[in-house]
Amino acid sequence: MVEVLEARKQQVLEKGKDTYALECEKASTAGSVSQRACVFCGSRVVLYPIADALHLIHGPIGCAAYTWELRGSLSSGPELHRLSFSTDLKENDVIYGGEKKLYAALTELINEYKPKAAFVYCTCIIGLIGDDVDAVCAKVEKEHGIQVIPVHSEGFKGTKKDGYKAACEGAFKLTGKDNTTPVSDFSINILGEFNLAGETWIIKDYYKRMGIEVTSCITGDGRVGEIGKAHRARLNVVQCSGSMTYLAKMMEKEYGIPFIRVSYFGIEDMSKALYDVADFFNNEKIMENTKELVRSEVSDLLPRLAEFRKDLEGKKAGVYVGGSFKAFSMVKALRHLGMETVVVGSQTGSPEDYEYLKEITNEGTIILDDTNPLELSGFILEKGADLLIGGVKERPIAYKMGIGFCDHNHERKEALAGFEGMLNFAREVHNSVTSPVWKYSPARMKAQEKKI
Amino acid sequence: MLLRHTPKEVVERSALTINPAKTCQPVGAMYAALGIHKCLPHSHGSQGCCAYHRSALTRHYAEPIMASTSSFTEGASVFGGQSNMLESINNIFALYDPDIIAVNTTCLSEVIGDDLNQIINRAIADNKIPKGKTVMYASTPSFKGSHVTGYANMLTAMVQNFATNTGKKNKSITLLPSFVEPSDMSEIKHIAAEMGIDYIMYPDTSGVVNAPMDGKFHMYPKGGTPREKIIASGDSRYALALGRVGTFQAAQLLDSKCKVKTEILDLPIGISATDAFIDKLRTTSGVTVPESITVERGQLVDVLCDKAQYVYGKKISLMGDPDILFGLVQFCKDAGMEVIHVITGTPAGAKWDRRIKELAGPNAIVKSGAQADLFYFHQLLQNTKPDLIFGNTYCKYIARDMDIPLIRTGFPIYDRIGHSYFPITGYRGGLHLLVKILDVFMDRQDRDASEEKFELVM
Ligand code: SF4
Ligand code: SF4
Numbered sequence: 001m002v003e004v005l006e007a008r009k010q011q012v013l014e015k016g017k018d019t020y021a022l023e024c025e026k027a028s029t030a031g032s033v034s035q036r037a038c039v040f041c042g043s044r045v046v047l048y049p050i051a052d053a054l055h056l057i058h059g060p061i062g063c064a065a066y067t068w069e070l071r072g073s074l075s076s077g078p079e080l081h082r083l084s085f086s087t088d089l090k091e092n093d094v095i096y097g098g099e100k101k102l103y104a105a106l107t108e109l110i111n112e113y114k115p116k117a118a119f120v121y122c123t124c125i126i127g128l129i130g131d132d133v134d135a136v137c138a139k140v141e142k143e144h145g146i147q148v149i150p151v152h153s154e155g156f157k158g159t160k161k162d163g164y165k166a167a168c169e170g171a172f173k174l175t176g177k178d179n180t181t182p183v184s185d186f187s188i189n190i191l192g193e194f195n196l197a198g199e200t201w202i203i204k205d206y207y208k209r210m211g212i213e214v215t216s217c218i219t220g221d222g223r224v225g226e227i228g229k230a231h232r233a234r235l236n237v238v239q240c241s242g243s244m245t246y247l248a249k250m251m252e253k254e255y256g257i258p259f260i261r262v263s264y265f266g267i268e269d270m271s272k273a274l275y276d277v278a279d280f281f282n283n284e285k286i287m288e289n290t291k292e293l294v295r296s297e298v299s300d301l302l303p304r305l306a307e308f309r310k311d312l313e314g315k316k317a318g319v320y321v322g323g324s325f326k327a328f329s330m331v332k333a334l335r336h337l338g339m340e341t342v343v344v345g346s347q348t349g350s351p352e353d354y355e356y357l358k359e360i361t362n363e364g365t366i367i368l369d370d371t372n373p374l375e376l377s378g379f380i381l382e383k384g385a386d387l388l389i390g391g392v393k394e395r396p397i398a399y400k401m402g403i404g405f406c407d408h409n410h411e412r413k414e415a416l417a418g419f420e421g422m423l424n425f426a427r428e429v430h431n432s433v434t435s436p437v438w439k440y441s442p443a444r445m446k447a448q449e450k451k452i
Numbered sequence: 453m454l455l456r457h458t459p460k461e462v463v464e465r466s467a468l469t470i471n472p473a474k475t476c477q478p479v480g481a482m483y484a485a486l487g488i489h490k491c492l493p494h495s496h497g498s499q500g501c502c503a504y505h506r507s508a509l510t511r512h513y514a515e516p517i518m519a520s521t522s523s524f525t526e527g528a529s530v531f532g533g534q535s536n537m538l539e540s541i542n543n544i545f546a547l548y549d550p551d552i553i554a555v556n557t558t559c560l561s562e563v564i565g566d567d568l569n570q571i572i573n574r575a576i577a578d579n580k581i582p583k584g585k586t587v588m589y590a591s592t593p594s595f596k597g598s599h600v601t602g603y604a605n606m607l608t609a610m611v612q613n614f615a616t617n618t619g620k621k622n623k624s625i626t627l628l629p630s631f632v633e634p635s636d637m638s639e640i641k642h643i644a645a646e647m648g649i650d651y652i653m654y655p656d657t658s659g660v661v662n663a664p665m666d667g668k669f670h671m672y673p674k675g676g677t678p679r680e681k682i683i684a685s686g687d688s689r690y691a692l693a694l695g696r697v698g699t700f701q702a703a704q705l706l707d708s709k710c711k712v713k714t715e716i717l718d719l720p721i722g723i724s725a726t727d728a729f730i731d732k733l734r735t736t737s738g739v740t741v742p743e744s745i746t747v748e749r750g751q752l753v754d755v756l757c758d759k760a761q762y763v764y765g766k767k768i769s770l771m772g773d774p775d776i777l778f779g780l781v782q783f784c785k786d787a788g789m790e791v792i793h794v795i796t797g798t799p800a801g802a803k804w805d806r807r808i809k810e811l812a813g814p815n816a817i818v819k820s821g822a823q824a825d826l827f828y829f830h831q832l833l834q835n836t837k838p839d840l841i842f843g844n845t846y847c848k849y850i851a852r853d854m855d856i857p858l859i860r861t862g863f864p865i866y867d868r869i870g871h872s873y874f875p876i877t878g879y880r881g882g883l884h885l886l887v888k889i890l891d892v893f894m895d896r897q898d899r900d901a902s903e904e905k906f907e908l909v910m
Contacts, residue, residue, distance in 0.1 A: 005547050028499060028523045031540030033548070038500020060559045060594040061469060061797075061822075062476025066504035068846070088469035088822050089595050094563060104467035112459075124498060124560040125595075128529060156498040156524045156560060373516060374548065377669035392507050396516045402667045443667020 002378030005029060011370060016363035022354040024369040027159070033372040035320070035393050036347050038155035040123050041067070042163020045410065046243050047119055047151065047170055049194050050222035051075035054115035056085045058102050058133065059123030063155075064088070071410040073195050075221055080115055089125065099131050106140045106148065116224035117147040119170055127154030147224075149173050160322070161242065161348050168247035171218050175251065177228035184213035186281050187233040189257075191248055192240030193264065195220030196410065199417035203264055206274060206418065210289045212281070218247065231255040235280050237273070239264050239417075242323040242348055263325055264417035265425075266333035267298060297419040304423055305336060308430040313338035315433055318385040320368075320376055320394055321408055324349035324357065330389055330408065331360050337426055342383035345371050373397055387433050402441030404432030458827060460834045470827035471846065473771050474797025475864070476594030477602030478556040479505040480631055482519055484606035485554035487637070487655020489676030492550035496537060496566065496589075497558025498524040512864045513661040513872055518671055520544055520553075524560060533566045534574070541575050545582055548671060551679060554606060555589035562593035586679070588613040598798040599863060600698055600773050603631040607702040610654060614679060615686035617710035625736060626685040626712065627653040628702055630695025630719055630775040631863070632877065634658035634675075639875035640694065640720065643730065646745050649737050652681045652688060662872040686710035690736045694729065695719040695775030697800050720877050721779020721885075723752065723786050748879040755886055760788060762893045762910075769793035769838040771829050771847060772862035774800035774808075774820065779876070780842055780861065781811050783885065789840075791816045793832045795824040826850065840892060857892040859885075 004012050010023035028034040044067045048055065057064040064086030075081065087093075087101050106118065118140075122133050133150045141148040151170045153163050188207065193200050200220035207214050215233035216226040236248045236259035248259035260280065262273035271294045278290040317339050319330045324346040331341045341361055345368035346353070357367050366379045377397055380388060388398035391409030398405040406428050408416060414424040478495055482505050485493040495502035502521035509517040520543075522528070522536040537555075544553055555568060568589040575581050590605040597605075607628060629640055638658040644651040659675020685691070691706050691714040693699035700716060707714040720729035726749075734741055766789045770780055774796045784791050791812040799821040809818045817832060830850045833841075841847050841858045845866045851858035860868050861876065875881035894910055901907075 003547060005543055007543070027525050028521070029539075029543055030523045030536040031494070031520050031543030031547075032523070033518055033520045034499055034523065035503070036499050037503040038498050041500050041503065060476060061472050061474065061598075062478070062501065062504065062559075062594045064469070065472050065475035066508060068471070070507075083827075084471050086469045086472060087467060088472065090822070091593075091595050094595050101467040108465060108468055124500075124529075124558075125563045128560065128563045155500040156529045157526050159499075373518065373669065374671060393503075393510050393516075396510060396514055397669050399514075400516060400663075400665055400667075400669045402665065441665060441667040 002375055002382055004375055005032065008032070012366065012368045012375065015358050015361055015365045015367060021351060022367060022369055024349050024351060024354060028370055033374070034370060035372065035391075036370060037160050039158050039160065039163035039166065040121060040153040040155045042160035042243070043151050043153040043167035043170065044121060044163070045071055045194070046164055046167035046219060048081055049073035049075070049219040050224065050227070051081045052078040052116045052223050053081065054085065054109055054113060054118040055081055055121070056087070056105060056109060056118060057121045057123065058087045058098065058126050058131070059089055059121075060125065061086055061088045063123040071194070072197055072412065073220065074198050075195075076201075077223070080113060085109060094125060094129055097129055097131055098126065099136050102131065102133065102136050103140065106136070107143075110140070110144050110146065115146065117149065117174060119149050119151050121151045121153050123153070124155040127157065147173060159348065164243040165246050168244065168250065171227065171247055172250050174224055174227040176231045176255070178225065179232070181229050183215055183229060183232040185234065186211060186283065186286060187213040187215045188235045188237050188277060189215055189230045189233045190217040190220070191236050191238045191259070192244035193217060193220045193417070194240070197412055197415040199264070199415045199421065202415055202418040202420060206293060207277070209293050210274065210278060211286050212277065218244070231257070233257060235259065235277065237262055237277055239273070240323060241325050261325075263329045265326065265329035265421065267301065267336060267419070267422055268332055269329045270418055270422070271298065301419050301423055305426050308426040309336070309338045311434050312430060315339045315386040316342045316384055317387040317389060318343035318376070318380045318383070320345050320371060320388070320390045322347045322391065324353035326408060327357060328360065331357070333422060333425060336422075337429060339387070339429075341365060342385055343368070343376070343379045345369060377401060387429060402438050402443050404429065404435065404438070406432060458830045458834065460831060462828070462831045462835075465823060469822050469825050471825050472797055473795060473825050473829065474598035475508065477592035477597050477599060477605065478558055478594065479508050480599035480602030480604075481554070481556035481590050481592045481606035482506075482517075483509060483631065483657065484603045484610075484655045485556070486517070486660050487657040487676055488552055488554065488610065488682065489678045490551040490672045491554050491676065492544060492548055492552070493519040494521070494540060494544065494553050494555045495519055495558060496522045496533060496555050496568065497560040501558040501560075508864055509661070511866045514869065515661045515663065516669060517661070520548070522561070529560060529564060532564055533561050534571050537566070537568070537571045538575055538578070538580060541580050541587060545585065550672065551585055553587045554609070555587065556592045556602065556606065557589070558592070559594050562591065586613060600631050600775070600798045604698045604701055607655065607699060608705055610682055611685075611702045611705045611709065614682040615706055615710050616683050617686040617712075620687060621689055622684055622687045624650040624652045624684065624688045625733075626688040626691040626706065627651055628691065628693040628699045628706075629653065629655075630698025631773055632695070632719060632776065633875070634660065634662045634872050635875040636877040636881065639878040639881050642880075643720070643745065643878050644733065646742055647730070647733050647737070647739050648742070649733055649739065652685045653677065654682050654685070686712065688712055691715070692717055692729070692732060692736075695778075697774040697798065697804060718778045718782070719775050721776065722783030722882055723749070723879070724782055725779050726878055726882065745879070752879045752883045752886065755883060756787060759890050762890055762897070764788040765790060766840060766893065767792050767836070767838040769829070769833055769841050771795045771826065771841075771843040774798050774804050776862055777808060778811065781808060783882065785811065785813075787886070787889070792836055792838055793829065794818045795829050796820045797822065797824055840889070857896060859888050859892060
């Protein structure tokens with residue numbers, strides 16, 4: 001039996017057995033070893049890929065140090081985003097306020113780097129000491145003629161989700177600036193694709209082959225200028241809906257751009273994403289291109305997947321990721337590999353998300369919200385999973401238990417989006433699950449002995 | 453290239469840190485706490501900090517790093533974190549059953565002014581702490597200090613909470629290591645054991661953050677110093693603290709609180725510092741240095757003599773944690789290398805600055821504190837290019853930009869493995885370090901050799 005904290009009992013359920021609705025969207029129980037991060041973390045990851053903007057973190061050093069270069073959002077051009085700038089507040093600043101320091105830092109940085117825009121992230125103690133960051137930003141903006149955008153992401157003011165919202169507000173401020181550069185009739189913005197391991201490039205290529213212009217990508221491989229004309233695209237295509245739906249809604253309201261939600265992971269979801277976009281434009285040529293694209297990609301992919309599937313058939317997986325949309329795609333993608341998902345959860349799912357997870361999983365699947373290592377490892381063991389999909393903090397847990405692992409978070413080195421991403425995913429899962437190293441795990445050795 | 457923006461000309465900056473050469477206190481405190489057996493580090497603040505600190509340690513050690521959080525919300529930041537802390541204590545003991553909860557504060561709880569002493573007393577009064585269990589805390593605001601001072605503060609808290617003078621001395625001597633790798637902690641233990649010394653060492657992260665794979669996830673791996681040992685350290689005959697910045701406070705407290713005579717030495721990195729450590733063990737315990745240790749020393753010196761020509765005169769730049777830098781700088785000097793830059797983001801104090809300058813020589817540039825960041829380091833290197841860099845993973849950008857080899861030391865190391873298994877302390881650690889240095893220079897020589905000068909034997 002896996003022990004679950006009393007206060008968390010309703011945040012875990014077994015499909016087919018438990019009938020209650022999963023509790024979610026609440027603050028983590030105090031004292032738990034939560035895998036979650038903070039508001040600042042949320043806004044940082046969303047805005048980070050805007051490569052020609054300055055990202056200054058206003059606060060003590062840690063918040064900046066920990067978010068320095070930890071997310072593999074690649075840029076095809078400038079790389080200003082990869083440096084770590086911090087006001088590195090000291091005790092005196094905490095007592096007397098950090099506004100002067102912020103002003104000086106911004107001025108120095110803008111003179112030095114000539115960024116296209118600047119973001120100032122407010123971390124926890126800025127909220128407490130009450131610096132008027134907006135006023136400082138406005139002043140610098142006036143003096144330097146670039147947008148200087150405060151991002152109110154004080155860590156304690158909610159969850160990572162609130163950070164997404166703060167980031168969306170920040171990104172929104174960059175839109176609506178360029179009304180002259182021509183924009184095609186068949187144009188979209190890609191929202192919530194962060195170019196981890198170059199995924200944005202894969203997706204952009206698909207749209208190009210369909211005959212669709214990507215007006216801007218918010219924020220993968222992002223540029224301030226490009227986002228400036230985003231308001232004139234015809235459709236917003238939102239992947240990672242947890243983080244970017246809010247921006248899509250703002251743009252819908254302000255500029256009348258409709259949006260659809262998609263996922264680029266797995267065969268069905270990827271194909272559906274492209275078809276949905278093609279449908280929207282209702283253009284024969286585009287539809288034809290799309291069909292051709294999906295046909296050629298899928299027929300290329302399937303036989304290669306079958307190779308991996310041979311070894312993976314009947315194996316079981318646990319999935320614990322940040323966003324629940326990703327979890328859906330994982331369950332489906334794993335099915336393509338012949339694998340069953342036996343434990344699945346996310347850090348930020350909504351009630352509807354968990355209902356949907358219930359729909360697509362088998363009886364007996366454990367579904368959990370905001371879990372912790374003790375629970376997670378317990379359920380994985382209980383359900384006999386051979387693989388865990390998660391992020392940086394889950395990786396060593398899986399390895400200690402002697403099961404395979406696939407990073408589906410910031411740290412991954414392989415592109416997992418798109419059709420070629422599916423192939424990478426299959427390869428990674430395959431190689432991890434069938435790696436000969438596990439045979440040296442004492443637990444496996446014991447299990448083997450028992451069998452004989 | 454990422455760092456192409458760094459201008460060569462050094463201008464004074466006051467308001468800004470670019471690419472920090474340090475990180476914040478709680479991560480060091482968390483690491484120290486992991487060095488007590490069955491201790492769960494707890495971060496008193498909002499979730500983000502805890503998640504970041506755990507991620508940082510997870511990446512550095514490739515191990516599951518456990519720590520709980522008070523999960524502050526807006527309410528807590530207005531009304532204080534007392535109720536979150538009390539609830540945490542309840543939940544932690546109910547679910548994770550540690551022997552000790554080691555609380556570190558974050559910037560947030562510090563600025564609010566939560567009084568952890570009072571909160572813990574309240575928990576005791578309310579019978580929230582099961583018998584035989586302890587909740588301790590270290591104050592670790594990050595607008596002061598760095599990860600090294602966080603470590604120092606948690607080590608001090610260990611002395612404060614546990615070390616007890618019963619009036620009856622035991623036979624052991626206490627060893628307090630500064631922020632070093634578990635492999636180094638092992639090596640220090642190895643030396644003490646080889647010399648037949650009855651010792652107590654804390655913290656001891658070996659077996660915790662380099663634990664073996666046994667097919668299970670353990671909330672509390674086998675390693676770590678048992679609390680009884682820390683308690684008994686108050687009765688030890690003598691204490692040696694290794695690495696001043698990380699241990700000074702704790703050593704002083706052990707001295708004043710328990711009347712244990714305490715001495716501070718440099719971390720035993722390199723020949724001279726290891727000599728000094730061993731000699732101190734010898735004289736304070738009245739033992740002789742065993743043959744095995746003499747052999748280890750002899751081997752290190754032998755290899756150094758064999759290959760000294762490959763390192764002699766080489767220019768070295770170092771960034772990292774203050775206590776480790778002492779050893780590395782000394783080691784470089786012992787091998788005939790020329791130290792040209794030494795920086796640490798930790799505000800290590802004027803005394804450190806002075807001593808390391810003395811050690812490194814009159815031509816070396818030395819800087820510590822906030823403005824000693826990697827941006828500045830890069831600028832220095834652009835002005836005088838070294839042959840080798842010692843530093844953490846973040847130095848790899850500079851190394852690549854300037855085509856200088858990098859040997860990874862200190863914290864964090866995210867992109868290489870081995871630091872938690874192979875020491876740099878002691879003679880064996882010295883040999884390991886030396887081999888790394890030689891590999892770097894000899895690989896370079898091979899790489900850069902012209903066709904006709906490319907040779908089999910070096
Ligand atoms: S600097 Fe302070 S607020 Fe930032 S991560 Fe460290 S403890 Fe948390
Ligand atoms: S201080 Fe606040 S903003 Fe910074 S990491 Fe911690 S929770 Fe996040």
